[in-house]
Amino acid sequence: MRERPLTRNIRPGRPPPDLAATLRVGGYQAARRALTRMDPAAVIAEVAASGLRGRGGAGFPTGRKWSLLPKAEDRRPRVLVVNADEMEPGTFKDRLLLEGDPHQIIEGALISAFAIGAGTATIFLRAEYTLAAQALAAAIAEAEAGGWLGRDILGSGFSLELRLHVSAGRYICGEETALLSSLEGRRAIPRAKPPYPAASGLWGDPTVVNNVETIANVPHIVANGAEWFRGLARGADGGTKIYGASGRVKRPGAWELPMGTTIREIVEDHAGGMRAGYRLRGLLPGGASTDFLLAEHLDVAMDFASVEKAGSRLGTGTMIILDDRTCPVAMVHNLERFFARESCGWCTPCRDGLPWVERILAAIEAGDGQPDDLALLAWHTQALGPGRTFCAHAPGAMEPLQSGLKHFRADFERHIAEGGCPWK
Amino acid sequence: MALNADELAEISRLARREPQPHGAAIEALRAVQRRRGWISDETLGEVAQVLGMTADELDSVATFYNLIFRRPVGRHVVLVCDSVSCWIMGCDELRGGLETRLGIAPGQTTPDGRFTLLPIVCLGACDHAPALMIDGDLHGDLDPAKLDRLLEDYR
Ligand SMILES: Cc1cc2nc3c(=O)[nH]c(=O)nc-3n(C[C@H](O)[C@H](O)[C@H](O)COP(=O)(O)O)c2cc1C
Ligand code: SF4
Ligand code: FES
Numbered sequence: 393m394r395e396r397p398l399t400r401n402i403r404p405g406r407p408p409p410d411l412a413a414t415l416r417v418g419g420y421q422a423a424r425r426a427l428t429r430m431d432p433a434a435v436i437a438e439v440a441a442s443g444l445r446g447r448g449g450a451g452f453p454t455g456r457k458w459s460l461l462p463k464a465e466d467r468r469p470r471v472l473v474v475n476a477d478e479m480e481p482g483t484f485k486d487r488l489l490l491e492g493d494p495h496q497i498i499e500g501a502l503i504s505a506f507a508i509g510a511g512t513a514t515i516f517l518r519a520e521y522t523l524a525a526q527a528l529a530a531a532i533a534e535a536e537a538g539g540w541l542g543r544d545i546l547g548s549g550f551s552l553e554l555r556l557h558v559s560a561g562r563y564i565c566g567e568e569t570a571l572l573s574s575l576e577g578r579r580a581i582p583r584a585k586p587p588y589p590a591a592s593g594l595w596g597d598p599t600v601v602n603n604v605e606t607i608a609n610v611p612h613i614v615a616n617g618a619e620w621f622r623g624l625a626r627g628a629d630g631g632t633k634i635y636g637a638s639g640r641v642k643r644p645g646a647w648e649l650p651m652g653t654t655i656r657e658i659v660e661d662h663a664g665g666m667r668a669g670y671r672l673r674g675l676l677p678g679g680a681s682t683d684f685l686l687a688e689h690l691d692v693a694m695d696f697a698s699v700e701k702a703g704s705r706l707g708t709g710t711m712i713i714l715d716d717r718t719c720p721v722a723m724v725h726n727l728e729r730f731f732a733r734e735s736c737g738w739c740t741p742c743r744d745g746l747p748w749v750e751r752i753l754a755a756i757e758a759g760d761g762q763p764d765d766l767a768l769l770a771w772h773t774q775a776l777g778p779g780r781t782f783c784a785h786a787p788g789a790m791e792p793l794q795s796g797l798k799h800f801r802a803d804f805e806r807h808i809a810e811g812g813c814p815w816k
Numbered sequence: 817m818a819l820n821a822d823e824l825a826e827i828s829r830l831a832r833r834e835p836q837p838h839g840a841a842i843e844a845l846r847a848v849q850r851r852r853g854w855i856s857d858e859t860l861g862e863v864a865q866v867l868g869m870t871a872d873e874l875d876s877v878a879t880f881y882n883l884i885f886r887r888p889v890g891r892h893v894v895l896v897c898d899s900v901s902c903w904i905m906g907c908d909e910l911r912g913g914l915e916t917r918l919g920i921a922p923g924q925t926t927p928d929g930r931f932t933l934l935p936i937v938c939l940g941a942c943d944h945a946p947a948l949m950i951d952g953d954l955h956g957d958l959d960p961a962k963l964d965r966l967l968e969d970y971r
Contacts, residue, residue: 481899481938519846519883520895520939522952560842560881563937577834577841577867579880595835638901638942645943680900680938712942718904726903730937736880 395624396632396648397612398605402492408527411534414495420540422611426503427548430614435507439610441618443630447485448475448566448603449678449707450784451629451696454610458508460590461598471599472505472513473575474607477559477566479518481680481730482712485634485646486604490517490524493608494531498554500607502540503614505552508600512553516571519561528556563734567783568601570736581738582783605634626652627695635694637663639713640670646710652698656690659713670715674799678707680727681788683795684714703795719815720800721807724793725753731789742786745776749793756804759812766804770797819862823848827866837867841877845884854885882936889932890925892970895949898935901942906959910946911935913960917967931970 401409401417414420426435440455461470474497478486490497497515505513517525532554535541543551562580564570569583572594593599609631613621622630629651635658636646642664649658659665659672666672674684677694683704685692692702699706714723732746749772752765773794776786797804806814819827827844831837844863849855855863855878857871864874878884885893896911911922914933918926925932941947944956950970958966 478940479937482901482942483938484940484942487940518940520936520949520952520954523954557843558846560846561883561936562881574842575839576836577839577877579877595839636943638945639904644901644945676900710942712901712904715904723900723904726898726900730899734937 394650397616397624398489398496398608398632398634399492399648401496402488404488404492408491408493408531409495411495411531411538411540418615419495420499422615423499423502423506423540424546426506426614427546427550432507432509435503435614438618439507439613442609442613442621443618443625443628444606444609444613444621445629445696446603447605447609447633447709449480449681449705451706454602454606457590457602458504458600460588461508461600462591464509466598468597469512470508470510471594471597472501472508472510473568473571473594473599473601474501474513474515474604475566475568475571475601476515476517476521476524476604477563477571478521478604479561479563479566479734480708481727482638482676483636483679483708483710484638485636485708485710487521487524488634488646489604489608490521491527494524494527495535496608496611497528497604498531498535498540500610501554502545502552503610504600504602504607506550510600511551512555514555514557514575514594516557516559516565516575518565519559525556525558532556562736563730564736564783564785567785570783571601572599579736581736582785584782624650625695626650627693628652628697629695633694633709635662636710637713638710639675640667640715640718641665641713642667652693652695654691654693655685655711658694658711659690663713666713666715670717672713673716673718674714674720676707676712676714676792677704678709678711680712680730681791682707683791684799685795686799705791717815719757719813720796720803721753722757722813722815724796724800725750725757727792728753728789731785735785736783739782739786741776742781742789745772746786746789748772749776749789756807757813759807759810761804761808761811763808765808766797766801769793773797817852817858819848819859819866823851824866827863831867838869838873841867841869841874842881842884845874845878849884853891854888860886888925890929892930892951893932893934895934895936895939896922897937897939897941897945897947897949899938899942901938902946905945907946909960910948910958910963913963914948917963931967 574580830840
């Protein structure tokens with residue numbers, strides 16, 4: 393039997409387990425262990441040894457992130473933020489965890505806050521996740537009443553106030569420093585790094601921001617140990633991963649599988665392969681801001697290093713499938729329209745460059761493309777690339793564009809030569 | 817219409833939890849919008865006052881976020897996802913169907929004040945694309961033929 397610690401209590405379509413049901417199946421036992429039998433440094437060491445890497449897209453090693461906080465002599469309060477903004481197009485993995493097992497997130501937040509010495513934690517939830525908001529609010533109330541949150545938890549001397557912040561919607565809120573601006577009641581504009589949130593985050597206090605799925609892994613690492621966690625994975629990165637597939641596959645969905653499962657297994661075994669009459673032409677492996685891969689990459693393992701070697705990023709691990717009857721130019725146009733609309737507007741290359749990219753793509757798709765448009769698009773992939781903008785939004789937007797131009801060049805050229813979209 | 821005692825109490829409660837009152841700006845706007853449907857200039861000015869902000873400061877926050885409405889909306893707000901997975905699965909046809917049935921374009925409200933139609937980014941329901949959300953209820957696996965029955969539930 394394949395182990396799937398993150399989703400074992402999740403029954404889609406049914407209400408999540410309440411506190412009593414959670415305790416019956418061993419929930420909060422890892423928190424008990426951490427708070428009563430471990431010191432914070434030991435928790436951080438265990439998480440570091442497990443090889444857990446952030447599941448929010450960038451894959452930063454979680455144990456290392458936690459050890460970047462200032463030393464104990466720094467008396468400022470510390471803050472944990474659980475990033476539940478999940479607005480990356482094509483991504484629906486955190487929703488599964490939030491709606492399906494909110495107590496797992498609370499237990500993860502409790503142990504993580506204990507590890508970093510945070511007295512307050514905030515779950516930053518996107519506005520549209522209304523079911524998750526209800527589930528979390530109910531679970532937090534139960535955990536408070538049950539003594540799993542609040543003052544002096546389990547007589548350990550450790551206290552935690554856990555808050556739920558429901559956002560008002562904007563993709564950039566998911567960027568961790570923009571998220572902090574938003575939590576301070578401002579426009580969600582990213583901040584200059586350094587200082588990193590670990591040095592100066594929410595209201596200037598040392599802050600750790602972790603993704604929902606990252607946090608959900610923590611109780612299992614504490615309960616079963618780093619070695620067990622590493623053993624769950626097929627490759628170098630520890631643990632399981634919630635993978636997903638959408639587009640014209642037979643059974644779109646999300647599945648918890650060993651980290652390092654191949655694209656082919658996800659598409660063919662779990663998503664049931666392509667729908668009748670469609671062939672797979674390409675895919676974005678980890679959400680809208682990752683580079684296209686092709687059918688020839690089906691045997692690539694979905695772990696950080698393997699996907700990078702193939703020319704893309706694991707990202708959120710939820711893939712979007714491009715089929716052979718969908719126009720790749722129009723797909724790239726759809727993606728860039730999203731990024732242009734969601735630019736926060738703070739820095740010029742992104743604020744002005746993305747709408748320009750979007751309009752060029754719209755023109756090509758409408759049959760008004762000019763021969764030098766492709767060079768202009770390629771120029772933008774440089775000008776909006778890493779290091780040229782204030783945050784990673786615009787560089788992320790350039791990933792599907794640059795790889796689209798490379799892999800689907802003939803399609804772009806045909807649009808321009810024929811003065812229209814061949815798919816229409 | 818001025819803020820009532822309930823609303824004032826709620827905003828003050830939210831503001832007290834923050835190191836500085838303006839930290840509650842987004843939650844305060846959401847709380848008022850939940851009761852009133854949208855944020856008028858008058859409301860904005862009063863909320864700003866409670867939070868110790870100028871109206872312009874609060875407006876710069878309000879206008880940044882997709883789901884704070886600075887214009888009146890209908891009784892039901894229909895958010896149609898137009899991000900990539902829904903686009904592949906036919907969200908343009910779905911939105912077209914809505915426009916025809918409601919007789920309005922995105923950004924508009926039906927003359928009877930029943931529906932406002934707005935585009936939205938990925939709803940995190942890509943496995944049930946195309947998807948839309950009405951008043952916080954998620955609906956997936958849609959096509960234009962399913963719209964009549966769906967809209968019936970929102971009078
Ligand atoms: C434009 C943009 C949007 C992002 N959106 C999210 C998001 O919705 N959820 C998330 O966890 N991380 C998101 N991130 C990544 C966060 O900045 C941050 O790296 C992450 O929350 C760290 O958590 P982890 O180390 O556990 O992965 C986004 C980054 C960028 C640049
Ligand atoms: S890159 Fe875009 S989203 Fe990021 S700060 Fe600049 S304008 Fe804002
Ligand atoms: S793309 Fe529409 S719900 Fe994700």
